[in-house]
Amino acid sequence: MYQFNYHRPSTLDEARSLMAGAEDGVYLSGGMTLIPTLKQRLASPSDVIDLGAIPGLTGVTVNDGTVSVGGMTRHSEVAASEAIPALADLASRIGDAHVRNRGTIGGSIANSDPAADYPAAVVALGATVHTTNRSIAGSDYFTGLFETALHDGEIVTSVDFCVPDAAAYEKFPNPASRYAVVGVMVARCGDCICVGVTGAGACAFRATALEEALAADFSPGAVDGVGIDHSEYNSDIHASAEFRGHLVGVLTKRAVATIA
Amino acid sequence: MEITLTVNGAAKTVDVADNALLVDVLRESLGLTGTHVGCDTSQCGACVVHMNGDAVKSCTVLAGQANGADVTTIEGIGNPDDLHPMQEAFRDNHALQCGFCTPGMIMSAIDLVQKGGGALDEAAVRDGLEGNLCRCTGYHNIVKAVLAAQSST
Numbered sequence A: 001m002y003q004f005n006y007h008r009p010s011t012l013d014e015a016r017s018l019m020a021g022a023e024d025g026v027y028l029s030g031g032m033t034l035i036p037t038l039k040q041r042l043a044s045p046s047d048v049i050d051l052g053a054i055p056g057l058t059g060v061t062v063n064d065g066t067v068s069v070g071g072m073t074r075h076s077e078v079a080a081s082e083a084i085p086a087l088a089d090l091a092s093r094i095g096d097a098h099v100r101n102r103g104t105i106g107g108s109i110a111n112s113d114p115a116a117d118y119p120a121a122v123v124a125l126g127a128t129v130h131t132t133n134r135s136i137a138g139s140d141y142f143t144g145l146f147e148t149a150l151h152d153g154e155i156v157t158s159v160d161f162c163v164p165d166a167a168a169y170e171k172f173p174n175p176a177s178r179y180a181v182v183g184v185m186v187a188r189c190g191d192c193i194c195v196g197v198t199g200a201g202a203c204a205f206r207a208t209a210l211e212e213a214l215a216a217d218f219s220p221g222a223v224d225g226v227g228i229d230h231s232e233y234n235s236d237i238h239a240s241a242e243f244r245g246h247l248v249g250v251l252t253k254r255a256v257a258t259i260a
Numbered sequence B: 001m002e003i004t005l006t007v008n009g010a011a012k013t014v015d016v017a018d019n020a021l022l023v024d025v026l027r028e029s030l031g032l033t034g035t036h037v038g039c040d041t042s043q044c045g046a047c048v049v050h051m052n053g054d055a056v057k058s059c060t061v062l063a064g065q066a067n068g069a070d071v072t073t074i075e076g077i078g079n080p081d082d083l084h085p086m087q088e089a090f091r092d093n094h095a096l097q098c099g100f101c102t103p104g105m106i107m108s109a110i111d112l113v114q115k116g117g118g119a120l121d122e123a124a125v126r127d128g129l130e131g132n133l134c135r136c137t138g139y140h141n142i143v144k145a146v147l148a149a150q151s152s153t
Helices: A012-019 A032-039 A077-078 A085-092 A105-109 A117-122 A208-216 A218-224 A241-259 B022-029 B086-091 B102-118 B121-130 B139-152
Strands: A006-007 A025-028 A047-050 A058-061 A068-070 A127-131 A133-136 A142-144 A158-163 A166-173 A179-190 A192-198 B002-007 B009-016 B048-051 B054-057 B070-072
Touching: A012 A025, A012 B022, A025 A032, A058 A208, A068 A105, A077 A085, A085 A117, A085 A158, A085 A166, A085 A179, A105 A117, A105 A158, A117 A142, A117 A158, A117 A166, A117 A179, A166 A241, A179 A241, A192 A208, A192 B054, A192 B139, A208 A218, A208 A241, A218 A241, B002 B022, B009 B022, B022 B048, B048 B102, B054 B102, B086 B102, B086 B139, B121 B139
Parallel strands: A006 A047, A025 A047, B002 B070
Antiparallel strands: A058 A068, A068 A158, A127 A133, A127 A158, A166 A179, A179 A192, B002 B009, B048 B054, B048 B070
16 A cells, blocks of 8 residues: 555544545545555555544434435445345345445445446435535436546435335346446336346446336336347456346346346 | 554554554554455455454454454454364364464354354355355365354354
């Protein structure tokens, strides 16, 4: 690791003020991506601002059909929560037990790794991302490869999810890292069907063609008639864009079969 | 900077660099070399310790993040004359070959069994040890040992 100044503020205001005063600062949440990145010298921030000692940013609470997850809530805690079983299932399959004991939802979605699991839920479960500055609709939050709508210095304080009538998350994990080669969250809420896809594109997105087909006929067979355009999908050593397109269909079917 | 943490029940104050890792504090500052560094990239789990009751990879925790924490290492769970039941089960089941992964395996397995409520089956143990690699590939006996320790505790 390169040298940096480590800070451990005890309030959000202090954290933002440290960030504003830093030459090239970075927030540290659970550190499950940032610390390996620092160790590989892929980043050289002047200041690391640890959010771990700020009270009030953890926990899962349920209110009137909304589940609110604090930004610093660890994956293991979401995995043990009961309000949205599909969200708990998603969290229980992130990385390994040690990663789930440290990694946080705020850190995950602030990083916007194209292969992270949570983004599928953020776009599929009508989420609202609350930050130190404002509230951002989940559908507007992810903007590109490792890019989000967050401004410099902004901190994710909580994420609200709508409790669906039914939902399921299916993923094809990389066997070594357990990152999603592709992950699909299907959620049904009344007549509304949401299909959130992670791993396939530059960032998580809703597969609207699949949603329309499933709204007309909520069955695995309805997926067969949908041509999945993989022209903008990721191609890397793990999978070609064409294979990822195939996985989107297969995983959507599996998720629908679980729900239907 | 100075950090204070509890390690194996004893309060310790250590002067560390801002970019020091928890595993550096344990091995270099405190001489607790039972916690191993295998891959140093968060994958192998040889460095697993308990921090505030959870198994974590100490190569992927900054020393500053452990300020005020309660840490337990392999040295804190038993000794040669009074092995922890998990250590006993590893010995009984020949669950170690070269032994390099063993401290991390045992610390992960203890956390797994403590949180498993006595309901772990073979699949749950294998899934729970996903973050620990054994390059001797001695997984069968490790899984047997964890299940045996669950029954004995």
